[in-house]
Amino acid sequence: MRAVPSWAVVTAAAAPVLLVAGWTVAGARQPPGYDPIRDTISELAGEGATDSWLMAGCLVLLGCCYLGTALVLHAAGLPSRFLLALGGTATIALIAFPRPQVGGSPAHGTVATVAVLALSLWPAGSALRLPRAVRRDVAATPAGTPPWAFRRPVALAATALLLLLFGWFVVEVTGGSRTGLAERVAALAVALWPLAAILSARRAHRHWSARQPGPPVTDRARPDAPPVTPVGD
Template identity: 85%
Template sequence: MAVAAAAPAMLVTGWTVAGARQPPDYDPVRDTISELAGEGATDPWLMGGVLVLLGVAYVATAAVLHAAGLASRFLLALGGTATVGLLAFPRPEVGGSPAHGVVATVAVLALSLWPAGSALRLPRAVRREVAASPTGTPPWAFRRPVALTVTAVLLVLFGWFVMEVTGGSRTGLAERVAALAVALWPLAAVLSARRAATTSAPAPVPPGRPGAGG
């Protein structure tokens, strides 16, 4: 849970600290996060390091989030890997980079679609736990209406960012809102799975009662 909680905190801290290091003409509402790690940035290693840690956090969360389906965990890990991969294709100081755009798109789409994977099919072990639970429902983050709604919202935010890129003046704001929403959902999913596991755990048998050891 600590890793999932660290992701949004690192992201906000990273773009705040790195943004403060840029020249006065840098505008976080207009300019993107990628520019903070790009070739023309002041101290690009700051945001670059955050992107590496963020990607690793996504991969680590995917590795331990067994309540999610295999497809969801694969997409989350893919999104984390693509996030790290952005460093191999930094945004140039002038003009754009098709390679950077492709890797960024893969990262955003994978991180937007991963909630829907669990909505379509839960792992067998989780289905057994759900069947044996008092409520008979999966953890709230993996319930189909919730997961599909989250994916829809993330895709809408991504669409807003694309619209700003093609002719808006709030590209940086749109990217930050979408990135923060993407970073918060793994934490929500981990908290949901942990709460469900705690709720479904059998209560300890007091000593002297039937079933107690000794």
């Protein structure tokens, strides 16, 4: 199994921190009429927002965190890594299509939908089809199973939960009064799963490494020492 670098843990852990810090700090800069329960995160980076660069910058960094995780999370397999990278790219692209101060934006809505769907579906990608290289790594693990985050029941349950939260957000958009709350809960859940996947892969790699045989023992103390003749020969 390929090791997951330590910096990937920091990158994955930074995603939910950036998200919460962004909407908290940027929300505090808005006029009194802004309500985080009712109003969306996109409004904090949209046209007419006070210091919109704060939330926009956090979205860029958040997308980079997703891209960094997709780069090194080999245990997830290529389909999942592609979806995670697509979600990260779409998250960054949101700043190119800010939400207008009045009315909606089809471009912003499309990019946001791509981001949310890709980031919700990527856990299931590892459960539906494991590439051959990953199957070889799985066979080498002590239990012969993928890291817990990529086992079929867990991965499918994670995607089901994320899609359920996204559905709640859609319901609120169509006529609810808690759109901002639904979006924040869904976005935070999406941001936490890459961290869980990274920690799962690192744990599986530690177990796998512990089961590997040590370096072979030779009969030579030094490279230039003569060979040792076994007793009885």
